[in-house]
Amino acid sequence: MIKTGLDVLCAERLDLLRGRRVGVLCHPASVDGDLTHVVDRLVAAGVRPARLFGPEHGVRGEAQDMIGVDDGKDARTGIPVTSLYGETFESLTPAAAELAEVDVLVIDLQDVGSRYYTYVWTMALAVQAAARAGVAVVVLDRPNPLGGVAIEGGTVEPGCESFVGLGAVPVRHGLTAGELARLVRAGMPWGAPRFAKPLDCDLTIVAMRGWRRALAFDATGLPWVLPSPNMPTLDTAFVYPGQCLVEATNLSEGRGTTRPFEIVGAPFLDGYRLAARLGALGLPGVRFRPLSFRPMFHKFAGRSCGGVQLHVTDRAAFRPYRTGLALLAAARAEAPAEFRWRSEPYEFVADPPAIDLLTGSDAARRGVESGATVEELAAGLVEFERAFVERRAPHLLPEYG
16 A cells, blocks of 8 residues: 555654644545544644645535535634635635744645646645745645546636636646646746746645556555545546536536436436447447436436446546547537536636636637537647646656656
């Protein structure tokens, strides 16, 4: 079993924290190899945090998606908790007054390897705020569940910044949280402007022991702890880079079922027709099973939906983002009169629409609307994917091979 950054910190690097006022940004999956939560582990080691910071869903992960979380006190320890996910975009950044209470901010967040999973941007905003406040940052690194090799997706263009893409990284970025923090500190001048400039930040990455870039999460020996309410399994994480795009439509992404993001559909879709259309595309590493389902909450709660379940048969061949684009195009082709893009505000942004925020530009939306093929939808991604391989290289941790 590999050792996470938390395990390494507590075994070897507590000198980074002793004698200092400590803040901790964490969530339910911030556990060591024995499933002890980071806060409990630090308290047991004689390092009692002065303040906790919680990302979307909260420190203990109780809230559903896009629901504001209030400040308060941690029920277990009584430590004050600041929510970094409220009702406004400004609530996503730690306030200067709260950072004034700490000398060092420990960040321990299990990511799932997708740009639109908001924890990486909570981390990025916290690093930015800590740099302004003169607070040191210690990131406890964790595996990228999808591995650190494959890269997929386009840039985030100026004007398409949101909490699902505050920096110009591809959807499947192949970075650990620690590596992404290094990239944020260095700056990303090739896209969305918020993190274009370097940060003057005292940043320490506590690297894992034994993790290699080619490893998926189930090869690490670590227990899977759902980092958010609708990320119950590693299977969910593998389809998420494509299936999160469904949030930008009037289709159900399977929230309210036991297999969110693996299941997609709507009352106006015929699952058998949709599965046949998708199967005919010959997409690598995945099969589509027609099904009917009835969400218990969220879109179409209590209504029967026709749709498909994605069964990943070859992770190495599977391209989740391209598969997600193909699914949107197929669903629209099956029900052109009923298919709709989400028009409501999404992650604090009312315009451009959610699909542009998720994909990083209007290209995918325009392509789907024009009836583009999968190859045509993916053609614009290749140049950025290749460029990002080079751009990320200086920020990869050598410990991971």
